[in-house]
Amino acid sequence: xxxxEQDPGPFNVPEGATVAFNCTYSNSAxxxxxxxxxxxxxxPKLLMSVYSSGNEDGRxxxxxxxxxxxxxxxxxxxxxxxSATYLCAVNKRSQGNLIFGKGTKLSVKP
Amino acid sequence: NxxxxxxxxxxxxxxxxxxxxxxxxxxxxxxxxxxxxxxxxGLRLIHYSVGAGxxxxxxxxxxxxxxxxxxxxxxxxxxxxxxxxxSVYFCASSPGTSGFRDTQYFGPGTRLTVL
Numbered sequence: 001x002x003x004x005e006q007d008p009g010p011f012n013v014p015e016g017a018t019v020a021f022n023c024t025y026s027n028s029a030x031x032x033x034x035x036x037x038x039x040x041x042x043x044p045k046l047l048m049s050v051y052s053s054g055n056e057d058g059r060x061x062x063x064x065x066x067x068x069x070x071x072x073x074x075x076x077x078x079x080x081x082x083s084a085t086y087l088c089a090v091n092k093r094s095q096g097n098l099i100f101g102k103g104t105k106l107s108v109k110p
Numbered sequence: 111n112x113x114x115x116x117x118x119x120x121x122x123x124x125x126x127x128x129x130x131x132x133x134x135x136x137x138x139x140x141x142x143x144x145x146x147x148x149x150x151x152g153l154r155l156i157h158y159s160v161g162a163g164x165x166x167x168x169x170x171x172x173x174x175x176x177x178x179x180x181x182x183x184x185x186x187x188x189x190x191x192x193x194x195x196x197s198v199y200f201c202a203s204s205p206g207t208s209g210f211r212d213t214q215y216f217g218p219g220t221r222l223t224v225l
Contacts, residue, residue, distance in 0.1 A: 087153070
């Protein structure tokens with residue numbers, strides 16, 4: 001099992017749709033979880049940290065399920081500007097390094 | 111506060127040439143790292159450093175060297191470039207190595223082509 005796996009995508013959704021991404025991780029000792037957004041030919045940028053209790057930032061909601069070892073990202077009322085690749089990242093406890101999933105591409109259409 | 115800066119933005123090398131990719135951060139972050147990103151492979155860690163004078167290997171270190179003489183700078187050296195090293199290289203930094211202090215901030219990347 002790969003350390004961090006994401007839905008392969010791509011996700012093509014209309015404006016206004018709700019879309020959910022899932023990400024599973026294999027190391028039960030992982031402590032920190034993140035969602036990054038990467039626009040085409042740009043660097044990844046932090047979208048949200050994922051807290052144990054779940055957290056929300058406007059239209060974005062992140063959840064953590066430690067028992068099943070997955071994190072999720074929900075985007076409500078999708079905008080054209082949400083089109084990007086979404087990467088999940090999990091820390092590797094022994095080193096503090098982040099391990100990234102391969103990303104899921106989202107295209108929001110008018 | 112410039113964040114993480116990388117130079118050059120683009121580079122073309124011939125097989126066998128050597129070069130150094132520069133990375134600097136002005137946030138006084140202890141942790142710095144280098145990733146490469148290839149289509150279908152995601153971000154893969156090359157080398158990282160938890161502080162000045164300390165470096166270690168990541169997932170794909172072969173063909174690359176690093177050093178960390180100051181907190182601010184973390185250059186990546188390609189010893190003898192190969193076509194397999196054609197990639198986009200990202201440098202990243204974070205305040206520390208535990209909890210949310212390992213949130214990483216990325217530079218704009220260097221696009222390297224090896225002919």
